[in-house]
Amino acid sequence: MEKISVLIADDHKLIRETWSYILNNDPRFMVVAECGDSEEAVEHAKNKKPQIVLMDINIAPISGFEATEKIRKLSPGSKVIGISMHSQPAYAKKMLQIGARGYVTKNSSKDEMIEAILSVHSGNKYICDEIKNNISELVLDEKQEMPNVNALTGREIEIINLIKEGQSSKEIATLLKISLKTVEVHRHNILKKLKLKNAASLVNYINNLATSL
Structure with a gap:
């Protein structure tokens, strides 16, 4: 079975290394690049065309939102999953609107992260349980408008x-x-x-x- 290629973009080295270790030790995945710089992440996505991009929304020098928009243009086949310590639905909503296919908080478990990757890779959208517990799925539906x-x-x-x-x-x-x-x-x-x-x-x-x- 062909491995799912993953790019990890997060400004915390320990988090990057942990995710890389977990995913590379699972026969279903292959981490093709990891970085702590959002502009570098855009370049990696452009050159390596990963199937999945794990994007920290608070990364620098440009935000994860801006980096996601650039990746969507330069590597449209790459599916972005927003990653954040923040569980406010506004962030998840914004990521979905600019083209991300999923959103997972850093409170999510290893199993939930893997579930998110597999679900998004299969063509679905994925919102972690923490977000779902904060607001109904109806609000996260792209057809609904979030006030302001x-x-x-x-x-x-x-x-x-x-x-x-x-x-x-x-x-x-x-x-x-x-x-x-x-x-x-x-x-x-x-x-x-x-x-x-x-x-x-x-x-x-x-x-x-x-x-x-």
Whole structure:
């Protein structure tokens, strides 16, 4: 049986090595590349055409959302599974909308990760149990609209996450390697799109998204 080729893109070396070890020791899989840089991941996908890409959405220098969009264009046969420590349905929804075929949190078990890869490789979509427990599958159906969140870009969702973690605009600028002015423009646009007044209301919106839909 031909092995399923996998590209692993995650900025944590231990996670990459663990996934590589697990998958390479399973006769059904073959890890063709692993990296901690999103632009490098795009190049690997372009050159190696992996069947599955495990993409950390918080990777740098470009977000996993942007990297996924590029991979979908450069290697349309590669099926992306978004990976994140965040279980907010908004992230899963956004990944599915830009072309990912699955979403798994880092709380997922080894067995669930393998199930996700096999399911996506077979042509299905896969959402991990943690996400399903947070919100009904109806909301994750691509035919349904998630209020307001659809208008956000991948970069804006990335900034929302950093704001939620308590990062200041200056700290966000440093982490994302963009100017302070650019961060402030993004923050203004986020609040405008979500019709919110300030960062506190933004954090509250994200925290309560799963239960408010």
